[in-house]
Amino acid sequence: MSIKTRRKGRFFRSLAIGAVLVPLASLAGCSDDKPAIPPDAPGVSRSEEYSFGSATHAQDWQATRKILDQLEGRFGEKSVRVLSRNLASTTDPQAIKAYYAERLAHQAGWAEIPVSTFADRAWAFAFVSPQGDWVLAVEALNASEGAAGIVPLNILTNLDDDKGSRQ
Structure with a gap:
């Protein structure tokens, strides 16, 4: 396998990993959002x-x-x-x-x-x-x-x- 092919493989693996990790990281960031005040209670x-x-x-x-x-x-x-x-x-x-x-x-x-x-x-x-x-x-x-x-x-x-x- 040539060096060029290995580099392309690493590049695409990095892209695939990034495609999975970026959305997960953004979801984790959302979990720190300030909680909302619940709706008013009955009465x-x-x-x-x-x-x-x-x-x-x-x-x-x-x-x-x-x-x-x-x-x-x-x-x-x-x-x-x-x-x-x-x-x-x-x-x-x-x-x-x-x-x-x-x-x-x-x-x-x-x-x-x-x-x-x-x-x-x-x-x-x-x-x-x-x-x-x-x-x-x-x-x-x-x-x-x-x-x-x-x-x-x-x-x-x-x-x-x-x-x-x-x-």
């Missing part, structure tokens, strides 16, 4: 304006601030955004937690982290990505703190977009 809705009075707003902000302080201590100051929602006061907090846990489980490796809430007036939970880079927390006032069948609920996250929250 959670959006409102054009804040639906609560000043007393409820003050309690809501205290509860949110308590969770925000804990998350910013771990993920960096001003890195966590607050997305305001309304929650039907008849919705069970455990159902909300199970919903987000199930959605994040599809993104592999998310784990719950402890967060302490604002006295007995609110509840909260948080999940962190496997590498510890991303967080999704949910905080809401107890049903007894709301009016007109709804209570304020806040999603606290450092994910960039809110595309996944639209249904």
Whole structure:
């Protein structure tokens, strides 16, 4: 076999290997994409304006601030955004937690982290990505703190977009 033939063979083998490895490498690169915020849970809705009075707003902000302080201590100051929602006061907090846990489980490796809430007036939970880079927390006032069948609920996250929250 001539040297020319061997070089051509090596060249085409390299091309074939590259044709297989390049798509695999690009797929591996895609796996590091920032996870999406799951769609809003059942019982959670959006409102054009804040639906609560000043007393409820003050309690809501205290509860949110308590969770925000804990998350910013771990993920960096001003890195966590607050997305305001309304929650039907008849919705069970455990159902909300199970919903987000199930959605994040599809993104592999998310784990719950402890967060302490604002006295007995609110509840909260948080999940962190496997590498510890991303967080999704949910905080809401107890049903007894709301009016007109709804209570304020806040999603606290450092994910960039809110595309996944639209249904």
